[in-house]
Amino acid sequence: MSDFVERTSVPGDGFTLESPLFHVTQVVDSVDRARDVFERLFRRPIREGDYKQGRWALFTRVGDALVEAMIPDMPAAGMRRFVDRFGSHWHSLGWYVDGIDALAETLLAHDVNLVDGQWKPLDRPPVPRRTVEGSERDDGLPEGWWSAVFWTQLRAGHDIHGLHEFCQPMTKHQLARWAGAEPLADDPLTVRGTSHLTTVVADRTTAANMWSEVLGGRMAGEKDNELLGARSAFVVMGGDPGVTLEFAEPNTSGPAQVELDACGVSILYSTTFLVDDLAKVRAHLSAQDFPIELEQRAQLVTDPTATAVRYGFADSPLQLL
Numbered sequence: 001m002s003d004f005v006e007r008t009s010v011p012g013d014g015f016t017l018e019s020p021l022f023h024v025t026q027v028v029d030s031v032d033r034a035r036d037v038f039e040r041l042f043r044r045p046i047r048e049g050d051y052k053q054g055r056w057a058l059f060t061r062v063g064d065a066l067v068e069a070m071i072p073d074m075p076a077a078g079m080r081r082f083v084d085r086f087g088s089h090w091h092s093l094g095w096y097v098d099g100i101d102a103l104a105e106t107l108l109a110h111d112v113n114l115v116d117g118q119w120k121p122l123d124r125p126p127v128p129r130r131t132v133e134g135s136e137r138d139d140g141l142p143e144g145w146w147s148a149v150f151w152t153q154l155r156a157g158h159d160i161h162g163l164h165e166f167c168q169p170m171t172k173h174q175l176a177r178w179a180g181a182e183p184l185a186d187d188p189l190t191v192r193g194t195s196h197l198t199t200v201v202a203d204r205t206t207a208a209n210m211w212s213e214v215l216g217g218r219m220a221g222e223k224d225n226e227l228l229g230a231r232s233a234f235v236v237m238g239g240d241p242g243v244t245l246e247f248a249e250p251n252t253s254g255p256a257q258v259e260l261d262a263c264g265v266s267i268l269y270s271t272t273f274l275v276d277d278l279a280k281v282r283a284h285l286s287a288q289d290f291p292i293e294l295e296q297r298a299q300l301v302t303d304p305t306a307t308a309v310r311y312g313f314a315d316s317p318l319q320l321l
Contacts, residue, residue: 016098017095034069037307068094089268161199196318200259200269230256278299
């Protein structure tokens with residue numbers, strides 16, 4: 001994989017979502033724990049973000065993904081409430097978007113609750129803009145590298161099935177500058193790229209329709225997910241390979257149902273990476289004392305009690321109907 005990541009887009013009604021993702025975010029309860037997991041699991045360079053709005057941030061690059069750990073320390077703040085409610089958990093997907101006001105208008109028309117970059121309710125466009133002030137930072141990144149941003153919320157019937165951040169950028173990050181070059185010659189996980197992102201939902205059809213019919217994705221099929229005890233619908237955002245979203249609706253009393261019962265809302269469950277050598281992944285996890293929670297022949301999922309969130313690893317591309 002080269003340092004340049006080609007982006008493709010998904011056109012909606014006056015807006016465009018781009019792929020690959022801007023970032024995948026988890027919220028965890030400890031800076032030290034987040035750094036320890038990143039160092040031992042991924043063995044990639046770690047970038048520390050600025051402390052702002054009552055939270056710390058760590059970033060590491062894994063294939064084509066920028067994985068972000070947010071560590072809130074301000075009582076009663078939004079992310080602090082999240083970790084108090086769910087514990088350390090995957091939080092949201094971050095998307096680059098062109099036409100952010102049109103996207104906000106579309107989502108509001110579908111009764112989706114939105115908040116702006118200051119976590120204030122957003123009930124009509126335009127989305128508040130941010131202006132660049134002062135000179136560039138020492139690392140060459142502009143002070144304000146997005147012009148507008150908003151978030152969805154976790155409110156059943158008023159969300160888009162999971163938390164999502166939509167950002168209209170001034171400048172886009174380059175992964176190599178942010179978190180080191182790829183591929184790593186000695187990568188113990190043999191990561192090729194992101195396979196798919198799984199959200200546990202009560203109704204896979206409603207979720208998939210939102211992302212295909214409203215947000216412009218492509219329905220890619222359905223299949224049983226025996227590992228989770230679910231029937232899943234898949235939507236691809238962007239071109240080839242795009243971003244593959246899995247919406248897993250429980251059909252047994254298995255892990256998906258357990259997660260849905262525990263959280264009470266549709267929520268991002270796991271991020272799965274496509275790898276070259278699953279046996280090497282197993283050996284690395286064992287050597288670093290990261291237990292496996294779920295496993296079948298071609299896929300495994302880490303135990304979040306050790307890795308803070310669930311990371312999946314699969315050695316075969318998804319075979320969709």
